[in-house]
Amino acid sequence: MIKIGWIIILTAALSLGWVPTGIASDNTSEIILMAHDSFSVSKTVVAEFENRHHVRLRFLKAGDTGAMLNQAILSKNNPMADVLFGVDNTFLSRALAADMFIPYPSSHLGDVPDELKLDPTYRLLPVDFGDVCLNYDKKWFAAKGLAPPASLEDLIAPAYEGLTVVENPATSSPGLAFLLATVGHFGPDGYLDFWKKLRDANVQVTASWKKAYWGSFSAASKGDRPIVVSYASSPAAEVHFAEKAMEESPSAAVVQNGTAFRQIEFVGILRGTKRADMARKLVDFMLERTFQEDIPLQMFVFPANKTAVLPAVFKRHARIAEHPVFVSPQDIAAYREEWIEAWTETVLR
């Protein structure tokens, strides 16, 4: 009984200790950034913002992008945070339609290329971008004496049968991005034909990027698929997170014309914030060089600010797609469900 009593006291103490930290306060010396679970930032960068503005920066992670956006929409009348990061161009129209952001034309937007600015009302400002594209296992292709894929069409050539693994666009965000790449590349009338052929070429479909990469991709697992849908920066991550220093990445990205879809991530100030001033400062900070130069090695995507200097491993191993496929956020919002359903019918059933 002594043990049980001790556990009860310990647990009660823990629970009580947690409660005050959890209750959202109207404390003006604190600001909350809501983000998806892939968001990351260096400690020193956070400290710089906090010291500069004498404010505490707190984070709220709310699942993947879709889960986070849903939660933000459901709580828009009584928001859980001041600033929201991580809405991407596939969700942009939907997020804007919910009317939950206030406009802020930050002066730092001058450093951002125009093609990343998709919201002319300045409610969602671009922070970073990453290209979803094919990755391949270099060693595998060298050993087989087969040329690595250079285009989407290569995937349906006989020599590449049974080599590719993709993610389900209905449950995975790189999966959806790749589906959009095919829609943009082959057109809304032609993409299904490509997928039909890809299905006949024995494409493997997994529910998530994790399963595709860690379960099937031959360069990262014991799987037998040497081609995977991932990011153009994944080879850089392979080098950066290698067990021991390596000169060359085991994988490479295909970035040629019209094979990649660019995911752009945005930040916005939530309507209903009681700290709009500080929220604007946070948005400014996220577009400045300190934060922007921290992005590559934290989230393995590219900074939106063109003046940001890339880390060496990015310069050497990460690529930017040449002329990525473009599908407008309005079209994505309008046809998202239709394209996914048609894809599901064609590839899975």
Add this chain to the structure above:
Amino acid sequence: MKHISSKSYALLAALPLVFLAIFYFYPLIKILTVSLTLDETLGFGSLKRLITRGIYLRTLWFTTWQAVVSTILTLLLALPGTYVFARYQFWGKALLRSFTTVPFVLPTVVVAAAFHSLLGPGGLVNAGLMKWFHLTSPPVAIDQTIALILIAHVFYNYTVVLRIVGGYWSRLDPGLTESAKMLGASPGKAFFKVTLPLLSPAILAASLLVFIFCFSSFGVILILGGPRFATIEVEIYRQAIHLLNLPMAAVLSLVQILFTFALMWVYTRLQRSRSMALKPASRAVTQKKADGGIDRLILAANVSFMILFLGLPMFSLMVQSVTTETGVSLGFYKNLFENATESVFFVPPADAVFYSLGFALAALLIALTLGVPAAVFLAGPANRARSLLDPLFMLPLSTSAVTLGFGFILALDKPPLNLRTSPILVPLAHTLVAFPFVVRSLLPALRSIPPKLKDAAAMMGAGPLKVWQTVDLPILGRALVVGAVFAFTISLGEFGATLFVARPQTPTMPLAIYRFLGQPGAANYGQAMAMSSILMLVSAAGFMLMEKFRVTQGEEF
């Protein structure tokens, strides 16, 4: 003879009911109404689509049949093992029992990795078969098939049958079966006519839990089964998160809830009619050493099955966690302690262990505090309130984590219940899943308590509380530990709801594993495996510790 007045019975039900009203029904009703009113047809448009489009009916059909088959398979494979645990004493029993429960805490992605390293195209089994039989291609192609879904469901749920039926079986006097044999019944007949009917309350309880778990299966279907398979739970997630179609998600949630409620209503009627009072036997009577040849064979066969089927995948994870390019080393474990990326979200391993255990203990205590009175209430004489509340108490187990997670955001947003960003929400969410487990673990034992024993105690002047303490509690000791272990386990492994309510300042072990697996690189994978191994060892140690409580209580009868 009056044991507990109906007024005190009502009081017993009040606590769990208030909890469910605030943390289950209120958020659920809020999210369902908000979602359905987003739609101008109030969800009827979605309902019509659901009925007219074959795909949704097929999903409901698939959800049901795979759950039925998974449950039957789990029973068939786990009951022999349960017999071994109930009837034999052998070396390493407590350790083995602890390890059979570990799968329950493992995230699906990790289990997928484990199965992959064993059964995948380049896995151990295929490599071995190819070598021995000189094959050119891997003979076992099981990934993303229904077979793997079923195997995974048995892998996860084996322990449910083992613990819930095992606890009950070990109190069953073997004399009853022996008498049947003495009267001329063959061993088979004695089992089917005597043992099985006596065990049926526990078997039914375990089957129901396994069924509901498989019915609302999410990760196993999504990750191991792949995109060709979908349960209602998976479809809710797809509709809500990726298609942003909340009305359809709400209609599907309602279908799921109503379906399980109907099923549980039937079940509770069935179970009530089957319960019978039993005089509990002590372990000295029920358990023996495996002496004879057949005894040894049964023991060896079942223990080998557990080690091969449950142990090998876990073992392969541990092997992966120490396999580095430079050979066997603890490099990945060392890496866990270094914040190589300087990230503000770095999780020191000790913190992850601390928060996981803290949440699990909190969930355990809340679930027991609510589950014990609920079970005592349900075990009382049958009436209308009980036949309604019994299935009602099971509902949280079968409600989509996505739906409930959104419900929390909507409902718990104002003082005094401004909890939506509070870490306390994590154990509360875990309790919702753990509470039905506690109730189901306790009920068969509670109903088996012979009223005569209580009458005798009351006759000797003991008040209701004293009767409970001296008669019920010792008999319940074992079932209480079973319930506690499950509450603890569910909290340690729960992920769906945690992802919604977890906050970066209180990371758990499964969240840390997911974070590592989110980015490419061999070091990330290795650290995920290392953290998984820590999760397994910490869980196993926790179960061992809880078994200790049982030893001191269980010997009283």
